[in-house]
Amino acid sequence: MTDLYRLLPEEMEEMIIELGQPRYRADQILYALYYKFPKSISEIKQLPSIFRETLVEKGFAIGSTKEVHRVVSKDGETTKLLLNLQDETPVESVLMQYPPKKMFGHPRSTICVSTQVGCAMGCVFCATGQMGFERNMKAEEIVGQVIHFAKILSDKKQHVTNIVFMGMGEPLANYSETIRAIQLLTHPRGFGLGQRNITISTIGIISAIDKLSEENLQVGLAISLHAPNDKLRQWLVPTAGKESVKELIDAGKRFFLKTGRRVTFEYALIKGVNDSIKIAEELALLLRNNGSHVNIIPLNPTAGELKRPSRNNVIEFERILYNSGINCTVRVEKGTEISAACGQLRTDVLSKYNNERN
Ligand code: SAH
Ligand code: SF4
Numbered sequence: 001m002t003d004l005y006r007l008l009p010e011e012m013e014e015m016i017i018e019l020g021q022p023r024y025r026a027d028q029i030l031y032a033l034y035y036k037f038p039k040s041i042s043e044i045k046q047l048p049s050i051f052r053e054t055l056v057e058k059g060f061a062i063g064s065t066k067e068v069h070r071v072v073s074k075d076g077e078t079t080k081l082l083l084n085l086q087d088e089t090p091v092e093s094v095l096m097q098y099p100p101k102k103m104f105g106h107p108r109s110t111i112c113v114s115t116q117v118g119c120a121m122g123c124v125f126c127a128t129g130q131m132g133f134e135r136n137m138k139a140e141e142i143v144g145q146v147i148h149f150a151k152i153l154s155d156k157k158q159h160v161t162n163i164v165f166m167g168m169g170e171p172l173a174n175y176s177e178t179i180r181a182i183q184l185l186t187h188p189r190g191f192g193l194g195q196r197n198i199t200i201s202t203i204g205i206i207s208a209i210d211k212l213s214e215e216n217l218q219v220g221l222a223i224s225l226h227a228p229n230d231k232l233r234q235w236l237v238p239t240a241g242k243e244s245v246k247e248l249i250d251a252g253k254r255f256f257l258k259t260g261r262r263v264t265f266e267y268a269l270i271k272g273v274n275d276s277i278k279i280a281e282e283l284a285l286l287l288r289n290n291g292s293h294v295n296i297i298p299l300n301p302t303a304g305e306l307k308r309p310s311r312n313n314v315i316e317f318e319r320i321l322y323n324s325g326i327n328c329t330v331r332v333e334k335g336t337e338i339s340a341a342c343g344q345l346r347t348d349v350l351s352k353y354n355n356e357r358n
Contacts, residue, residue, distance in 0.1 A: 003063040003086075004033060004041070004055075005147065006140040008180075009189040019054060027189070034191050037151040039064045065144045071338040078335035082347065083148060085141050089117050089134070092345040093145040093167055095152075096334045109153055110162040113145045114345065115178050116169025121203050121239045123224075125268055127302040127339075127346040128168040137169070139180035146185060163193060166201040166222075168345045172208035179215060186217075195219050201266060203237060204244060209251040213258035221255055222264040222295065223248050227274050228283040236274070245286070252292060264293045268343065269314060271299070271307040280317045284324035293327045300333070300341040 007015060013026040028046040038044050040062050041052050068090060069082040079095040091114045098108040119126070120133035145167075150160050163185060165171040171178040182198060185191045199220035202209065209221070225248060227233035234240050241247065252263035265287065269275050287294065296318060299308040309317075314330055321328040335341045 001059055001061045001063070003138075003140040004029060004060055005062065005143050005184070006138065006180075008183055009187055015060075019051075019058065021051060025051065030189050033062075033147075037147055037154070038062060063140060063144065065141070065148050067148065071340070073335050073338050073340070078338065078340050079149075079152075080335060080338050080340035080345075081145075081148065083145060085137070085144075090347040091117055091137070091141075091145070091168060092340075092347060093149065094335060094340045094345075095149050106158055106161070108161050109149075109158055110164055111146050111149050111160055112164050112167045113142055113181075114167035114169055115142055115165055115171040115174050115181075117347065119169045120173065121170050121237065123203065123226075123237050123343075124304065125236065125270060125299060125302065125306050126343040128343070130302065130304070131346045131348040136174040136177060139177045139184060142177065142181035143184050143191070146191065150191075160191075160193065162197045162199075164199045164201065166199070166342060168347070170203050170205070171200050172202045172205045172212070175208050175211065179212075179217075182217060182219060199264075204240070204248045204251070206247050206251050209255055213255045218259065218261060220261055220264070221252075221259075222266050223252055224268070225265040226268050228279060228286045232274055232279075236268075236270075249286065249290065253290065256291070262291065262293060264295050266295050266297060268297045268299055269309055269317060271309040271313070273306065275309045275313055275317055277316065277320065280320035284321050284326060287321075287326050288324050291327075293329070294321055295329055295331055297331045297342055298333065300336050300344050302344060 009030055012029060013023055016026045029044060032038055032044040032046055041055050063086040065083040065085060067081055068084050071080045077097045081093050082090055083093060084090055093114060094112040096110045100107050116136050117134035118131045119128045121129055123129040146160060146163060153159055185193050186195045195218040199222055201222040201224060203224045226236050230242060230245050233245055255263055298314050299306055318328050318330055333341060
């Protein structure tokens with residue numbers, strides 16, 4: 001089976017021509033896929049029924065995701081979906097909405113997509129890391145998550161404004177499918193989102209960061225640093241190399257030089273682990289004068305022992321970086337109460353959904 005959502009517009013055209021159809025059929029399909037969100041080929045009514053049948057006979061299909069469960073936060077701004085992929089594998093995706101700045105504007109609607117089922121990196125503070133690795137997701141499955149939310153939004157006359165690759169899994173460990181998904185989502189004849197409205201977050205696979213900078217994409221890059229020295233980083237990120245801190249900072253510099261896009265360093269702040277004044281000063285020294293931006297993410301609770309620091313500690317940590325001239329923000333917490341925040345996504349404990357339902 002070939003999912004129509006897998007094909008880039010040029011590939012769609014090739015396929016159409018091979019089937020002896022006029023080129024404009026490709027645009028009819030693309031329009032339907034990215035504006036009408038059909039669940040099956042039979043729903044693409046713009047196409048003659050005989051051609052729809054041919055597509056099915058030739059093994060094409062729309063492998064749409066099936067929504068198994070939906071949780072919405074009390075303020076209505078965060079929605080977490082449990083989606084079943086074609087082979088019934090469950091994954092989680094999140095929509096975060098931010099009220100419009102202008103009175104009659106649209107809200108900012110950011111989709112946080114998963115790129116792998118589980119994750120092999122095993123970060124000690126991350127629920128996905130703790131469930132282990134199951135499989136890579138296909139580009140069409142990554143795109144499918146965005147399409148699912150796009151349909152929900154379009155019913156409310158809203159649309160997707162941003163996509164962050166910060167859900168389950170390590171996007172750069174599933175490199176080619178992640179890049180294909182970005183191409184599909186940003187192609188002017190595909191989903192058509194601006195490249196600058198996409199951010200990839202990575203635990204820091206150096207060779208893949210360098211490769212990404214050669215892709216001629218204007219996507220944003222966030223590198224999960226979490227510690228100013230290798231000893232601490234290796235404890236938090238067991239798969240980190242012996243000199244990963246320096247290597248990541250250098251890779252970030254190269255990415256900026258090549259793409260002109262500033263890199264954000266993400267820093268999950270954990271009580272009593274990486275939140276002391278001494279560590280803040282060490283981090284400040286490390287990042288001073290390199291023009292990067294630090295995004296502090298006060299730890300979101302998962303099943304483990306690790307805790308979030310107090311609000312005062314977070315402010316103090318931020319102040320030390322700020323006073324050293326480092327551009328620094330604290331991530332607005334969204335969706336914690338529905339376990340939809342950073343690092344809280346996991347799908348191996350499905351009984352929790354049943355409990356939520358009862
Ligand atoms: N694998 C990628 C992207 C997914 S995780 C990465 O690690 O960057 C997205 C972000 O959430 C990362 O910065 C990650 O460090 C952070 N994160 C993971 N677990 C967290 C937790 N329990 N609390 C806060 N942030 C967490
Ligand atoms: Fe994987 Fe990112 Fe979680 Fe680490 S933080 S286990 S890399 S998803």
